[in-house]
Amino acid sequence: MADSGHNDAFVEFERVQKSYDGESLVVKDLNLTMPKGEFLTMLGPSGSGKTTCLMMLAGFETATHGDIRLDGVSINNIPPHKRGIGMVFQNYALFPHMTVAENLSFPLEVRKLGKSEREAKVKRALEMVQMGAFGGRRPAQLSGGQQQRIALARALVFEAELVLMDEPLGALDKQLREHMQFEIKRIADNLGITVVYVTHDQTEALTMSDRVAVFNDGRIQQLAPPDQLYEEPQNSFVAQFIGENNTLEGVVQEIRGDVCTVRLDDGEVIDAKPVNVTKAGERTRVSIRPERVEYNKDRLQEGAHTLKAEVLEFIYMGDIFRTRLRVAGNDEFIIKTRNAPDQTRLTPGQQIEIGWLPADCRALDAS
Numbered sequence: 001m002a003d004s005g006h007n008d009a010f011v012e013f014e015r016v017q018k019s020y021d022g023e024s025l026v027v028k029d030l031n032l033t034m035p036k037g038e039f040l041t042m043l044g045p046s047g048s049g050k051t052t053c054l055m056m057l058a059g060f061e062t063a064t065h066g067d068i069r070l071d072g073v074s075i076n077n078i079p080p081h082k083r084g085i086g087m088v089f090q091n092y093a094l095f096p097h098m099t100v101a102e103n104l105s106f107p108l109e110v111r112k113l114g115k116s117e118r119e120a121k122v123k124r125a126l127e128m129v130q131m132g133a134f135g136g137r138r139p140a141q142l143s144g145g146q147q148q149r150i151a152l153a154r155a156l157v158f159e160a161e162l163v164l165m166d167e168p169l170g171a172l173d174k175q176l177r178e179h180m181q182f183e184i185k186r187i188a189d190n191l192g193i194t195v196v197y198v199t200h201d202q203t204e205a206l207t208m209s210d211r212v213a214v215f216n217d218g219r220i221q222q223l224a225p226p227d228q229l230y231e232e233p234q235n236s237f238v239a240q241f242i243g244e245n246n247t248l249e250g251v252v253q254e255i256r257g258d259v260c261t262v263r264l265d266d267g268e269v270i271d272a273k274p275v276n277v278t279k280a281g282e283r284t285r286v287s288i289r290p291e292r293v294e295y296n297k298d299r300l301q302e303g304a305h306t307l308k309a310e311v312l313e314f315i316y317m318g319d320i321f322r323t324r325l326r327v328a329g330n331d332e333f334i335i336k337t338r339n340a341p342d343q344t345r346l347t348p349g350q351q352i353e354i355g356w357l358p359a360d361c362r363a364l365d366a367s
């Protein structure tokens with residue numbers, strides 16, 4: 001970790017707040033430090049402040065409070081053309097009267113590059129997004145996905161060190177989106193650029209990012225690498241927002257080190273890991289991932305707690321079985337099991353016992 005300290009803070013938000021109307025804050029307290037070369041995704045529901053943060057970083061909006069720094073320099077002190085920021089907007093806007101090649105050449109003309117250098121860079125950028133043959137067309141003559149690729153190429157063409165992308169793949173069908181996710185990641189890695197990416201698609205966030213910042217209500221709820229975000233959510237919002245999640249509600253009875261007992265609302269008492277609870281008597285939402293629940297007695301690990309459950313629905317999905325249960329009064333309790341040769345298939349109406357390790361069962365806030 002003990003680097004020069006320089007690259008560790010390429011992009012910094014420090015206690016940033018933003019209000020558009022002078023009254024309500026849409027960004028409440030944003031703190032974020034990104035090293036050079038990182039691919040960071042801002043993920044969150046509509047209206048949570050993602051685009052606002054990107055606009056402040058790009059310099060199209062000013063922060064109401066706090067400081068944003070780029071390579072150690074406060075962004076207010078850097079003229080826009082010296083920021084070296086490429087941007088793909090949420091509603092990608094190519095200049096309609098220009099050809100694709102002219103669209104890409106424009107940011108280079110602004111930076112006063114010569115004609116032959118411009119042509120070489122435009123050609124390379126078009127090849128990067130596999131649009132080499134489309135330089136002469138106008139945006140109206142392209143499909144939505146092709147326009148989006150050109151917008152991406154335009155953000156990359158002047159070799160920006162920092163590229164901001166706001167839902168760049170929102171308009172694409174699933175197959176093209178997945179292809180472009182891979183392409184963007186590959187291009188970013190090859191060029192070594194730093195990317196701030198915005199999406200509300202959690203799969204996209206998990207597969208593309210070095211770290212994900214989960215936004216809600218103008219705040220970062222958790223900032224972590226994808227595996228940590230999924231396996232160790234720090235609060236109920238993140239547990240619910242990322243991946244599939246089961247919740248059981250109850251009251252904390254006792255906290256002892258890294259184990260707590262929770263009395264569920266139906267009276268059952270279980271062990272859990274106290275993550276976002278502080279004292280006995282507090283209401284809690286206990287969170288368990290569907291793939292961490294076991295119903296096969298032989299497969300239950302030592303120390304696993306068991307609960308009675310009724311099978312409500314069994315869905316065969318090929319590689320996995322997805323079964324819906326009633327557990328402690330919750331009819332939406334989902335378990336997922338791998339379709340292994342020795343795995344039993346459950347049938348609706350069956351009474352079973354399920355179990356999990358207390359460490360996989362996280363006691364979070366009840367809010």
Ligand SMILES: Nc1ncnc2c1ncn2[C@@H]1O[C@H](COP(=O)(O)OP(=O)(O)OP(=O)(O)O)[C@@H](O)[C@H]1O
Pocket residue numbers: 020021026044045046047048049050051052053090200
């Ligand atoms: N120019 C503006 N003037 C006033 N309010 C704005 C402006 N832009 C955004 N807002 C408000 O600020 C809040 C955050 O908006 P923002 O665009 O940052 O959300 P977002 O997370 O990008 O959402 P989405 O996923 O829908 O794009 C919203 O409540 C929005 O209505």
Ligand SMILES: [Mg+2]
Pocket residue numbers: 050051052090166
């Ligand atoms: Mg937005």
